[in-house]
Amino acid sequence: MNRRRRVYEGKAKILYEGPEPGTLVQHFKDDATAFNAKKKDVIDGKGVLNNRICEFIFENLNAIGVPTHFVRRLNMREQLIREVEIVPLEVIVRNVAAGTLSERLGLDEGTQLPRSIIEFCYKNDELNDPLVSEEHITAFGWAAPQEIDDIMALAIRVNDFLSGLFLGVGIRLIDFKLEFGRLYENEMVRIVVADEISPDSCRLWDIGSDEKLDKDRFRRDLGGLLEAYTEVARRLGIMSENEPVATARGPVLVQ
Ligand code: C5P
16 A cells, blocks of 8 residues: 655654645554654554544535645545645644643633634744744745735634534634645645644633543543544544444544
């Protein structure tokens, strides 16, 4: 299966050359990492769940006119995507204080923010993805001012869509990370949402209990990560109601 040329391997995904020029295959691994890969584990079935949750979200974003790199899911672990030039930024959207924002500003986790906040981090593992401002981004040429405007407008649309989607299934969208890419077509270039959106890259809390349904279960040694991701998939209607949460062979998914 893996005779294809590997273009890139990240912590949780591999990119292979796609079937046509301008396409890639994005493969979701079971590897879980946190704190810039200082903490690592393998969680059987995580890649399968993230592939399906990500497919569901990106298909819906495409459908409401938010451009993404996603074309279609190929199999349990892989999706076909358009090849883009990744903008070297992690764009974080926050609705509620948590994680590094709480640490940095001394805010209690769970405090509703006065409005949604967008943060930019420079994508660089050696530097631990440092927080940067628009001044750094334009001065160092990581993105042009117009691209930053496009990124912020898209980030707000994604936040509005995801907040409503999750609220409808009893989940509070605390924060999430996006990546963007430049899609070159017909001598034109436009910014599209790339990478993934999944419980690996979002904070998702159950509305009634504040139970964490995201990667903080791994980061904070809470256990039950697969069950939490399965619960997210189930609430989104990706898995049917009466399926077992997780088996030794991994979750069973509706086709
Ligand atoms: O750790 P922090 O509070 O800055 O994370 C904010 C949000 O961005 C969280 O939802 C986290 O899952 C996501 N994130 C990510 N990848 C990173 C850093 C943060 O998906 N490298």
